[in-house]
Structures are given as C-alpha cells and as structure tokens.
Amino acid sequence: MADIINLLPDNLANQIAAGEVIQRPASAVKELLENAVDAGATEIQLFIKDAGKELVQVIDNGSGMSDTDARMCFERHATSKIRSIDDLFHIRTMGFRGEALASIAAVSQVELKTRRAGDELGSFIEIDNSVIKRQEPCQAPFGTSIAMKNLFFNVPARRNFLKSNAAEMRHIVDEFIRVALAFPHLQFSLNSNGQQMFHLEKGSxxxxxxxxxxxxxxxxxxxxxxxxxxxxxxxxxxxxxxxxxxxxxxxxxxxxxxxxxxxxxxxxxxxxxxxxxxxxxxxxxxxxxxxxxxxxxxxxxxxxxxxxxxxxxxxxxxxxxxxxxxxxFSVTPALDFDLDPGIQQLDALTQPFTEQKKVQSANTSIYKTFTHANQAHVIDKSSNSNLQHWKELYGEPARPDNDHAPAPPETPLSTASVIDERWQEAATDHKVPVQVHQQYILSQIKSGFILIDQRAAHERILYERYQKALAEKPMATQQSLFPQTLELLPADALIVSEMLPDLQALGYDLEPFGQHTFVVRGTPADIQTGNEQASIEGLLEQFKHFSSELKLNRRERLVRSIARNNAIPPGKVLGSREMQNIIDELFACATPNVSPGGRFTFISFKLNDLEKMFERGM
The missing domain is CATH 3.30.230.10 (Ribosomal Protein S5; domain 2)
Structure with missing residues (x-):
C-alpha cells in the first residue's frame, strides 16, 4: 500500500500556524507595535483602515534592518532575541519567537520599508501569501514602516468570522492602549480612516x-x-x-x-x-x-x-x-449601615413626641445618666433600673428548663409589629401581596400561593417590553432637565456608537459630543432621573458580560443587558401597588415562568401540599 503521510506545503503550514497568532486585526496591531518597541523606537504611529481589514500600518523611528534581515524576518522562527535555551528563561523583550511577521505574511499582503541610520538606502519588500514578490533598494527615513493589507484575503472563510468594524476597532484600541500604557516614555499615535483617535506625547x-x-x-x-x-x-x-x-x-x-x-x-x-x-x-x-x-x-x-x-x-x-x-493616602472606607426599612414605620418614628412622653422620658434613670453633668459613667444598680433588661435584650436568651417556662418578654424595638400588620392586611384582602425579606413577593392563589423572585420577574417583564420596542414601537423618552456629559473609555465609546440606533429605540436620547464623549439628553421613561450615567455604565457592563455568548446576536445581547441592568434589585422595598403591578405584568408575558437567562421567576405551593406538611387530616 502507498504511504499516506506527507509534509504540508510551506504556505499551508504557515496559514495554519498563523491562526494561533493572528486571530483578528488587533492581533497584528499588538505584534507590530511590540516589534517597534523592541527596535528601540521613540515615536510609533499606527494607521488603520476599515477596522484593520483593509490596512494595518505601523511606522517607527527605530533601528531599522539590513537587506538580509529585512528578508529573514518573514521566515518562521527567525529571531534575533534567542540564541540558546537559557535565553528563553531570561526574556526581557516583547517578542522572541519569530512567529509574528511570518504569520502576518501568510494571511495578508505585506509591504515593508526599512533603513538603518548609517545606511544611504533602505530596503523595500513586497510579500503576497508568504511569497516575496519584490525586493529592491529604496529611499526611506531611518526606522521601519510595515503595512499589512487585505487581511485573510487568501482565507475567506476566516475573514467571514471577523466581527463588525466597531467590534474589531474596539479590540484594536484595547491593544494600542495596553502597549501605550506600558511605555509612557515613547510617543504613540493612532489614526483610523484618516482621523486621529490618539496622540500621546512622551511623559510620566x-x-x-x-x-x-x-x-x-x-x-x-x-x-x-x-x-x-x-x-x-x-x-x-x-x-x-x-x-x-x-x-x-x-x-x-x-x-x-x-x-x-x-x-x-x-x-x-x-x-x-x-x-x-x-x-x-x-x-x-x-x-x-x-x-x-x-x-x-x-x-x-x-x-x-x-x-x-x-x-x-x-x-x-x-x-x-x-x-x-x-x-x-488616608483612603478609608465609610461606614454604611443597612437600616431595616421596617424601623422607619415604628411608632417611635411615626408618632409625635408629646409633652407627656417627654416628662416620662426625663424621669428615667437612663436619661439622667446621660444628661446630668459628670454622671455619664454612673450606672444605677438598683432593681428599679431601666437597664436591667439590656442583657436580656442583646444577650443570648435563657433556655427554658421545661415546656411550662414563661415566654420571654417582647423586644421593644422589634419590627414584628410591622410584619404582623402586613400579614393582617393580607388576611383581610386575599389579593394584597406581601414582600418577604425585600427579595420575594408572596401572593395567594386559589390552589395555594406563589413565591415570586422580584428581580427575575421584573427582568422578564422588561425583556419582553424592550423586545417589543425594537420590533414595533419605540419606547417613550423622558428628557433630562440638565443633560449630562458622559465620558467613556475609547473601547466603550465604540460600543455605544455601534448600538446608538437601538438605544434610541429603547428610549435613550444620546448624542456624540467629541472624542469618546456623549451627551445624555434623555433616558427611558421607567428609569429614575439622575441615574443616567450609572444606568449606561451598568448597561455596558452587562453587554460585555453577554458578549461572550456567541449564540446571541448584538440586539439580543443589548435587550438582555438593559433588562438585567434596569431590573429592581434585591433589597428594594416595594409597596402593595408595585408588587401587584409586577404580578399582573409578569403573567401577561409570553413566557412568565423564567427570566431571559433561564432562572425561575416564581414557584407555586399547593394547598394540599401544605396540609400534608402540617399533618392536617392525618
């Protein structure tokens, strides 16, 4: 039988290897910028066209290359950084494996101009699909200019996997920023489609x-x-x-x-x-x-x-x-006490402090202890002292010796009365829902009761509302009395620019205002005014979270993001009408039982199951 194992052709092997290094235009940007840094450049320029799909060009004033080195740098594993295996464990340069330029040449058309400071002429090289088409002397400033054109022109299937221009540009900006931050003593600039996005002078x-x-x-x-x-x-x-x-x-x-x-x-x-x-x-x-x-x-x-x-x-x-x-630098955390909302409804806060109550309070020993001059340290040890129950109130309650032990006294500051009032209200009107731990809504139904996760339910409601807004009628916008200026990171600004039409359909009134900046003139009508910046920052964070899910398109990610970001959080106290609105809107949804992410929005409890639990009828 004939042998079946063959060596891959060089150009095919290079394309396969290039897939590990050059995954998108931003990958080439990273490699070319790092090469310029390794070359000792002090000024580095990056030019982009069509989000790198048409052109990625880096021009530097570094050391340049000789004719032989200019040709050799495109060979696989050709490097000036490593001579022995020991060098691999003492790397201080950015590149060292000699893969970047070979990979770039395998999936694009490359033009290189380079000249060393001591040479009269430089060298020009043109490469197409790893094949050197032309090499000749040329006039060039000292340093190196390398242009990568028509990325993946010879691998159309991989080109089809590239994202939108805005998405690919975000990756390019990220790579540019990372290199620029690492070397503040170098000058960097970034131009995209003829417009300057960054010009960073040398500095600290x-x-x-x-x-x-x-x-x-x-x-x-x-x-x-x-x-x-x-x-x-x-x-x-x-x-x-x-x-x-x-x-x-x-x-x-x-x-x-x-x-x-x-x-x-x-x-x-x-x-x-x-x-x-x-x-x-x-x-x-x-x-x-x-x-x-x-x-x-x-x-x-x-x-x-x-x-x-x-x-x-x-x-x-x-x-x-x-x-x-x-x-x-004396940066210390501020104390943040989580006040139980039930305390706000106690008689001590809601009822007026009458003259009679003032007299009664002034006659207590605790009042005298903290108001008489120089007596703050005095504690009344008599049996009539109002302090005698403090230990009982804040310490561990004594365990009863038998079932006939007397019940402990009621806690004066207990919120039980508030809770009891809510349950009494629910008992008199079966339709009044009750909030449990500021996270769940309990509502009675004919066959028992249901327990609703308020955040998951609200997320489902908003999700379907926003889906409808994008498909049919745009949502209402409430205009801000004082428009806010929102300054974003360059990558985040690109995300917002890409989503601008859909954001407007969802009720956001945003307008570009200079580089990486937007004016927020209005937000959806159901968002509290004054939270415009926090709302958009939260939306961006959720959008980035969903961006890792390849099965979701951009609109789906946006709708899920804004629904999750604007859903009521756990811990928010809801009134009876608010809870009833959530219940009504939830069960008017097309899919009321799960949130957009697949979590249950409610669990039902049957009356006969409750009877079994309490052993009724047994």
Missing part, C-alpha cells in the same frame, strides 16, 4: 494614564510603590469613589508585558474589600518587575497568560502593597 506614567483614561482621574489616583529583593511593584490605583460598574480600567503588567490574571485581580479586589460595592471594579494600572527566571511567558501564543513559580507570594505582595498605599 501618570500623564499617560490620565491622557488615555480621562482627565477626571488626575486628582483621583493613588500611587502604589513597594520594593523588595524578590520583586517590585509600582503604578496607580483609583480612589474608591472612581470604581465603576464596568470593567475596562484594570491593567496588570509583568516586566512591562500586559497580562490577564484573575488570580492577581482577586488580590486587588480583596485590597478594596469594604471600600467599594461588591459589583464595582476599581481602576488600577500596576507594573510588577521580577526576575524573568521566575516567570514563564511562553505558555500562550498571545503571551497574555503567563505562569509564576510562586503565585501565592505575588498575591500577598500585591494585596499588601495596595492596602499600604490606600492607608498612606
């Missing part, structure tokens, strides 16, 4: 952070700096008040290389615990420097996932450094 790290993330952070950054023999950390965290509902302002760099690490992110979140709400995310731009021998960056083609020889040390170090920085 703080200047670079403020220029990229927004001028409003200028006075709200806390410096982090700790030095040890094992590792160093420096950078900034935002003060607690800058925490947002959306991710995006979180950057970790190890030896100037951007990384993704949920483990180290958890260390930061722990350092901010009790300072920010649980569903918020603090800003941080942190750089960790340590011996490359303790890090393995060669575990993923993008090099964004790396391994440490001891993650626990890093975790403790990061957490400690941030806590120390926040304490040093």
């Amino acid at each position: 790290l703080k200047q670079r952070v403020v220029n990229i993330l927004g001028q409003h952070y200028n006075a709200k950054l806390v410096t982090v700096r700790e030095t040890t023999d094992y590792m160093n950390i420096h950078g900034f965290v935002g003060k607690p008040e800058t925490a947002k509902k959306t991710r995006g302002d979180q950057f970790f760099f190890v030896n100037n290389r951007f990384i993704k690490s949920s483990y180290l992110n958890h260390a930061v979140m722990n350092a901010f615990s009790e300072m920010i709400p649980a569903d918020s995310y603090p800003l941080y731009v942190l750089f960790i420097d340590l011996d490359p021998a303790h890090v393995d960056i060669n575990v993923h083609p993008t090099k964004q996932e790396i391994k440490f020889d001891d993650e626990r040390i890093l975790y403790a170090f990061v957490q400690s450094a941030i806590k120390h920085a926040l304490a040093q």
Whole structure:
C-alpha cells in the first residue's frame, strides 16, 4: 500500500500556524507595535483602515534592518532575541519567537520599508501569501514602516468570522492602549480612516494614564510603590469613589508585558474589600518587575497568560502593597449601615413626641445618666433600673428548663409589629401581596400561593417590553432637565456608537459630543432621573458580560443587558401597588415562568401540599 503521510506545503503550514497568532486585526496591531518597541523606537504611529481589514500600518523611528534581515524576518522562527535555551528563561523583550511577521505574511499582503541610520538606502519588500514578490533598494527615513493589507484575503472563510468594524476597532484600541500604557516614555499615535483617535506625547506614567483614561482621574489616583529583593511593584490605583460598574480600567503588567490574571485581580479586589460595592471594579494600572527566571511567558501564543513559580507570594505582595498605599493616602472606607426599612414605620418614628412622653422620658434613670453633668459613667444598680433588661435584650436568651417556662418578654424595638400588620392586611384582602425579606413577593392563589423572585420577574417583564420596542414601537423618552456629559473609555465609546440606533429605540436620547464623549439628553421613561450615567455604565457592563455568548446576536445581547441592568434589585422595598403591578405584568408575558437567562421567576405551593406538611387530616 502507498504511504499516506506527507509534509504540508510551506504556505499551508504557515496559514495554519498563523491562526494561533493572528486571530483578528488587533492581533497584528499588538505584534507590530511590540516589534517597534523592541527596535528601540521613540515615536510609533499606527494607521488603520476599515477596522484593520483593509490596512494595518505601523511606522517607527527605530533601528531599522539590513537587506538580509529585512528578508529573514518573514521566515518562521527567525529571531534575533534567542540564541540558546537559557535565553528563553531570561526574556526581557516583547517578542522572541519569530512567529509574528511570518504569520502576518501568510494571511495578508505585506509591504515593508526599512533603513538603518548609517545606511544611504533602505530596503523595500513586497510579500503576497508568504511569497516575496519584490525586493529592491529604496529611499526611506531611518526606522521601519510595515503595512499589512487585505487581511485573510487568501482565507475567506476566516475573514467571514471577523466581527463588525466597531467590534474589531474596539479590540484594536484595547491593544494600542495596553502597549501605550506600558511605555509612557515613547510617543504613540493612532489614526483610523484618516482621523486621529490618539496622540500621546512622551511623559510620566501618570500623564499617560490620565491622557488615555480621562482627565477626571488626575486628582483621583493613588500611587502604589513597594520594593523588595524578590520583586517590585509600582503604578496607580483609583480612589474608591472612581470604581465603576464596568470593567475596562484594570491593567496588570509583568516586566512591562500586559497580562490577564484573575488570580492577581482577586488580590486587588480583596485590597478594596469594604471600600467599594461588591459589583464595582476599581481602576488600577500596576507594573510588577521580577526576575524573568521566575516567570514563564511562553505558555500562550498571545503571551497574555503567563505562569509564576510562586503565585501565592505575588498575591500577598500585591494585596499588601495596595492596602499600604490606600492607608498612606488616608483612603478609608465609610461606614454604611443597612437600616431595616421596617424601623422607619415604628411608632417611635411615626408618632409625635408629646409633652407627656417627654416628662416620662426625663424621669428615667437612663436619661439622667446621660444628661446630668459628670454622671455619664454612673450606672444605677438598683432593681428599679431601666437597664436591667439590656442583657436580656442583646444577650443570648435563657433556655427554658421545661415546656411550662414563661415566654420571654417582647423586644421593644422589634419590627414584628410591622410584619404582623402586613400579614393582617393580607388576611383581610386575599389579593394584597406581601414582600418577604425585600427579595420575594408572596401572593395567594386559589390552589395555594406563589413565591415570586422580584428581580427575575421584573427582568422578564422588561425583556419582553424592550423586545417589543425594537420590533414595533419605540419606547417613550423622558428628557433630562440638565443633560449630562458622559465620558467613556475609547473601547466603550465604540460600543455605544455601534448600538446608538437601538438605544434610541429603547428610549435613550444620546448624542456624540467629541472624542469618546456623549451627551445624555434623555433616558427611558421607567428609569429614575439622575441615574443616567450609572444606568449606561451598568448597561455596558452587562453587554460585555453577554458578549461572550456567541449564540446571541448584538440586539439580543443589548435587550438582555438593559433588562438585567434596569431590573429592581434585591433589597428594594416595594409597596402593595408595585408588587401587584409586577404580578399582573409578569403573567401577561409570553413566557412568565423564567427570566431571559433561564432562572425561575416564581414557584407555586399547593394547598394540599401544605396540609400534608402540617399533618392536617392525618
């Protein structure tokens, strides 16, 4: 029988390998920018056309290349960074495997111009599908210009998998920002379709952070700096008040290389615990420097996932450094007492404090103890003291010796009376629903009762309402008396721009207002005024959450996002009419039993099941 194993042709092998490195235009942007940094450039320009599908070009003033090096750099595994296996464990450059340019040349048409400072002429190379079509001397400024044109022109199936221009541009901006933050001493610019999106002059790290993330952070950054023999950390965290509902302002760099690490992110979140709400995310731009021998960056083609020889040390170090920085700058959490809403309805707060009650209060020993001069330390030990029940009130109640033990006295500040009143009201009118723990709605039905999850139910109601608005009639908008200016991260601004027509159909009145900025003139009529910015930030966070679900199209993600973001949260006290409205609207839905995400909105309890539980009729 004939042999069946053959070597792949070089161009096909290159295309397969390119799939690991160049997944989208942003992948090429990352590799080309990092090559420019490795070349010692001080000025780096990025030009984009058609979200990188037509053109990605990087021009730098770095060291340039000789004729031979210009040709060799497109060969697979051709690199100037590694000579032996030991070099692999002491990497300090951004690139080292020699895959980037070979991968780019395998899936696009490439033009390269390069010249070293001491050479009279530079070199021009044209490559098409890994094949060098032309190489000749040329006039060129010192440095390198490399243009990647018509990405995936020879792999149309992969080109079809690219997202919309706005989505691909978001990825490009993300990669640009990561490299620009890592090297604030270099000048960077980004031009898209002839318009300049960024021009970042050389400066300090703080200047670079403020220029990229927004001028409003200028006075709200806390410096982090700790030095040890094992590792160093420096950078900034935002003060607690800058925490947002959306991710995006979180950057970790190890030896100037951007990384993704949920483990180290958890260390930061722990350092901010009790300072920010649980569903918020603090800003941080942190750089960790340590011996490359303790890090393995060669575990993923993008090099964004790396391994440490001891993650626990890093975790403790990061957490400690941030806590120390926040304490040093007197950033401490404010006490936030969660007041039971039932207390607001007690007689002590709702009834007038009459003259008779004033006299009665003034005659008590506790009043005298805290009002007579120099007597605050005196405690009346007599049996008539009003303090004798304090231990009973706040300590553990004594266990009765037998079933005939007397019942403990009623707690003066108990909210039981409030709850009893609600149950009595429900008993007199079977249609009045009752809220349980500010999370659930209990409503009686003929066969028993149902327990409704108020948030899941409201999410289902809003979801169907918004679906109808997009399909049929746009929702009403309530105009803001004082329009707000919303400044977003560049990537978030691209998301909003892409969704603008659908947002307007859902009741948002947004208008672009300069770079990365929008004016919010109105919001859907069912959203409380004054929460415009928080509403849109929460919507963005939910949209990013749903973006990982490939089965959902953009409109579906938007509708689910806005429904989840605007649904009433657990803990919100609802009146009888509000609860009844939720019940009526829920059962008017096409699918009332589950939320858009598939959670049950209610559970029913049958009367005969209750009778069995209480052993009635047995």
